[in-house]
Amino acid sequence: MKPRNKTGLYIHIPFCRSKCPYCDFYSLPPGAARGKTDAYLDALCDEMKTGARAAAFTGGERPAISSIYIGGGTPSAVDPEKLAQVLETAFLYYPVEAGAEVTVEANPASAGGAFFRAMKAAGANRISLGLQSAVDPERRALGRTADFDGVKRAVNAARDAGFENLSLDLMLGVPGQTAESLEMSLSRCAELSPEHISAYILQLEEGTPFYNKRASLALPGEDAVCGMYRTLVARLGEYGFLQYEISNFARPGFESRHNMNYWRCGEYIGVGAAAHSFYRGRRFYYPRDLDAFIAGCAPVDDGEGGTPDEFMMLALRTADGLIYKDYESYFGAPVDPKYLEGAKRIPEKYLRIFDGGFALTAEGFLISNTVIAGIL
Numbered sequence: 001m002k003p004r005n006k007t008g009l010y011i012h013i014p015f016c017r018s019k020c021p022y023c024d025f026y027s028l029p030p031g032a033a034r035g036k037t038d039a040y041l042d043a044l045c046d047e048m049k050t051g052a053r054a055a056a057f058t059g060g061e062r063p064a065i066s067s068i069y070i071g072g073g074t075p076s077a078v079d080p081e082k083l084a085q086v087l088e089t090a091f092l093y094y095p096v097e098a099g100a101e102v103t104v105e106a107n108p109a110s111a112g113g114a115f116f117r118a119m120k121a122a123g124a125n126r127i128s129l130g131l132q133s134a135v136d137p138e139r140r141a142l143g144r145t146a147d148f149d150g151v152k153r154a155v156n157a158a159r160d161a162g163f164e165n166l167s168l169d170l171m172l173g174v175p176g177q178t179a180e181s182l183e184m185s186l187s188r189c190a191e192l193s194p195e196h197i198s199a200y201i202l203q204l205e206e207g208t209p210f211y212n213k214r215a216s217l218a219l220p221g222e223d224a225v226c227g228m229y230r231t232l233v234a235r236l237g238e239y240g241f242l243q244y245e246i247s248n249f250a251r252p253g254f255e256s257r258h259n260m261n262y263w264r265c266g267e268y269i270g271v272g273a274a275a276h277s278f279y280r281g282r283r284f285y286y287p288r289d290l291d292a293f294i295a296g297c298a299p300v301d302d303g304e305g306g307t308p309d310e311f312m313m314l315a316l317r318t319a320d321g322l323i324y325k326d327y328e329s330y331f332g333a334p335v336d337p338k339y340l341e342g343a344k345r346i347p348e349k350y351l352r353i354f355d356g357g358f359a360l361t362a363e364g365f366l367i368s369n370t371v372i373a374g375i376l
Helices: 037-050 080-093 113-122 136-141 148-160 179-192 222-238 257-263 290-295 308-315 324-331 337-344 362-366 368-375
Strands: 007-013 065-072 096-106 126-132 166-172 196-201 242-245 248-250 267-271 276-279 282-285 300-304 351-354 357-360
Touching: 007 080, 007 257, 007 276, 037 080, 037 267, 037 290, 065 080, 065 257, 080 096, 080 113, 096 113, 096 257, 113 148, 126 148, 148 166, 148 179, 166 179, 166 222, 179 222, 196 222, 222 242, 222 362, 242 257, 257 267, 257 308, 308 324, 308 368, 337 351, 337 368, 357 362, 362 368
Parallel strands: 007 065, 007 267, 065 096, 096 126, 126 166, 166 196
Antiparallel strands: 196 248, 242 248, 267 276, 276 282, 282 300, 351 357
């Protein structure tokens, strides 16, 4: 595997004003954080200044950073001035390239003008806003406290602060959702004129409230959800959003560079509790433990990464698919014949083979795990 020239930087903020019933990400409400928010943010800054904890994996290198992503949790749930210091520290101690994509996640219920202005002044140029649904009863079922009017206010505040790259998150298959309510969400999304939309099918993760009461949730059936996905792809195309990955759609030129780096098997450094990294062929992560991170814990070895199988699986998440010349550039060797033979076994309805590569079709995206398993 050839060394990568650029690297993404991920910073995890594990705080939320309340925990959504479907969420399995590592995050804590204010009570569980026990007043340790500032200590955690200071620990983030200390690690970015020194790189000491991850030095066993990075060799103390400071790679060129092509994108920064501050996620959570809910970054907008903490003091914006303190969060701005975290972002400013990243710029001070990493060689961030000019024009790098710098994303901050935000919740409409906790993000106002002061938050967006602070993020803009600190160097952010992209906001990812958690919409989930534009239909208020569905939003309440998902634990979202702002109504759609609140979402519109947050979008306007981000625009007023100077953000010209805005992404909205949507969810499919949520309690009470119908084909008609999805159409409403999509049309309202279009009215907000974002540059990017991420749309994910609800997964019931073990240990979450939704999983524990799954028998009583009014969830649409599998066929209905598949129909919603097809509608989503069609409508977003009509609204000018191109599908460039299974769950991601963008106006031309606004594809998420940070996430594309993941799907191309690029390197990234994660800082914070539960943050994962992939660097120089090794994967490592920090434990899901706020106190341990504050106390100075080192990341944990998670084994080898960037294998041919992983490269192929990640590439097939994208609309471009597996491009042979990209594989050859990454590994310095031709594409493994087993992938070519495996691709020939997949029906054309799910996989298209073209000169120079192969890619999933829209129907193939719906059963991507099955198709990829068939190739392997």
